[in-house]
Amino acid sequence: MAYKPQYYPGNTIIAENRRNHMSNNVQKVREISDEDLTACLGHRAPGSDYPSTHPPLAEMGEPDCPVRQMVTPTPGTAAGDRIRYVQWADSMYNAPAVPYWRSYHAAINYRGVDPGTLSGRQVVEARERDMEAIAKEQMETDMTCPGLAGIRGATVHGHSCRLQEDGVMFDMIDRRRLEGDVIIQDKDQVGVPLDRKVNLGKPMTPEEAAKKTTFYRVGNVAYRDDPEAIEWCQKVWELRTIYGYQPK
Amino acid sequence: MVRNASVNKKPIQVEIFPQRVLMPDTAEKLLNGIDKVPGVIRMLIQGPSLPTRVTCGPGTGSPVNHPDRRIINVSGHAFELNIRVGRIQIEIEDRSVKENIRKVAEENLPFPFEFREGFFIRRKATLVDYAKYGFKSKEDNSINLEDERLLGLVDPKANPKDRICMLESKDE
Numbered sequence: 001m002a003y004k005p006q007y008y009p010g011n012t013i014i015a016e017n018r019r020n021h022m023s024n025n026v027q028k029v030r031e032i033s034d035e036d037l038t039a040c041l042g043h044r045a046p047g048s049d050y051p052s053t054h055p056p057l058a059e060m061g062e063p064d065c066p067v068r069q070m071v072t073p074t075p076g077t078a079a080g081d082r083i084r085y086v087q088w089a090d091s092m093y094n095a096p097a098v099p100y101w102r103s104y105h106a107a108i109n110y111r112g113v114d115p116g117t118l119s120g121r122q123v124v125e126a127r128e129r130d131m132e133a134i135a136k137e138q139m140e141t142d143m144t145c146p147g148l149a150g151i152r153g154a155t156v157h158g159h160s161c162r163l164q165e166d167g168v169m170f171d172m173i174d175r176r177r178l179e180g181d182v183i184i185q186d187k188d189q190v191g192v193p194l195d196r197k198v199n200l201g202k203p204m205t206p207e208e209a210a211k212k213t214t215f216y217r218v219g220n221v222a223y224r225d226d227p228e229a230i231e232w233c234q235k236v237w238e239l240r241t242i243y244g245y246q247p248k
Numbered sequence: 249m250v251r252n253a254s255v256n257k258k259p260i261q262v263e264i265f266p267q268r269v270l271m272p273d274t275a276e277k278l279l280n281g282i283d284k285v286p287g288v289i290r291m292l293i294q295g296p297s298l299p300t301r302v303t304c305g306p307g308t309g310s311p312v313n314h315p316d317r318r319i320i321n322v323s324g325h326a327f328e329l330n331i332r333v334g335r336i337q338i339e340i341e342d343r344s345v346k347e348n349i350r351k352v353a354e355e356n357l358p359f360p361f362e363f364r365e366g367f368f369i370r371r372k373a374t375l376v377d378y379a380k381y382g383f384k385s386k387e388d389n390s391i392n393l394e395d396e397r398l399l400g401l402v403d404p405k406a407n408p409k410d411r412i413c414m415l416e417s418k419d420e
Contacts, residue, residue, distance in 0.1 A: 116364060147260045154307060155302065155303070155304060155305065162266075162267065162268050162334065164268060165268050165269070165270060165358075165359075166271070167268075167272060170296055170332060174298075174315070190307035192302075193305040
């Protein structure tokens with residue numbers, strides 16, 4: 001029987017969602033076109049070629065190195081793409097992804113990524129086309145609710161703000177808003193206006209978000225409601241304290 | 249700020265803290281409702297700002313054009329709401345006014361809110377206030393302000409223009 005990684009302890013819906021994000025067991029729930037994605041990211045004009053920082057690896061004449069022979073470069077690396085980023089802010093009011101879980105999702109399921117986790121935002125740096133693949137997957141699947149999360153390169157304020165009356169996470173520079181029953185984005189992630197309105201799809205209802213979230217919180221599923229997760233958390237801390245964290 | 253109350257009594261302060269940050273329409277209705285309650289001395293609204301331009305990052309300087317940064321009307325006075333209203337602190341004449349304020353909040357907020365009494369807006373001048381406004385005279389060491397209700401409403405270092413609105417109520 002093939003080895004199946006066990007990603008996260010716990011018997012609650014939150015633990016289940018965390019395992020789903022880590023194992024990339026996420027469902028595609030909306031469609032974002034490549035051009036719309038490129039426009040939202042704002043690193044290059046939609047439809048233009050990927051600018052490169054070095055020639056394709058195949059043309060560079062790489063040195064004879066066993067590691068390079070073993071490791072297949074990612075498409076972005078092979079083409080010599082620039083390193084670019086996508087940064088997310090997720091509302092602490094039951095957004096589907098916790099910043100750490102976006103990092104776990106990227107680090108476990110993709111190669112050549114540099115995820116960075118901060119208190120209220122999460123950034124993934126990678127070669128441009130690799131980063132776009134990750135961003136597209138995150139935008140299109142149920143690990144993102146367009147009302148409770150958004151790509152924000154600057155002025156990320158919103159994670160810990162109360163939601164607006166319409167249930168959307170506060171965005172100081174109005175990159176996206178609720179129009180009718182869908183979220184529309186008309187600025188790129190740093191707030192430069194776009195020449196198009198990108199339809200990010202319907203936001204989740206509060207009930208749906210409560211079921212899809214990876215946030216433990218009082219009012220939904222508190223961390224203390226998950227004895228198995230607590231047990232493992234305490235065990236890891238104990239082992240780390242006593243033995244310098246050498247799990248065997 | 250409302251001038252329909254005497255400031256001679258010992259006033260108390262209350263805060264309305266809604267579960268969600270308010271859209272301008274709701275904020276306008278709520279502020280107008282509070283303004284109609286007799287006994288309100290002054291109120292302060294607070295929340296995350298809605299800037300006119302992007303202030304940091306590669307998009308610095310781009311216009312924001314936030315649709316919710318707009319003019320609202322309170323008690324016949326129009327002012328630009330440049331924040332998303334997150335909390336409202338009100339100084340009232342005495343404890344009897346408190347329940348009327350709560351009733352107005354219940355009528356105008358479509359979601360739960362916290363309502364508490366406390367000390368939110370300072371009443372005494374600080375050193376920075378004295379540095380800004382000075383003394384009344386060499387003999388009179390009180391702060392050189394015509395209306396001391398302005399104290400604590402804005403940061404002493406900030407420009408009070410466009411941040412303070414004087415509302416003249418009809419019963420005065």
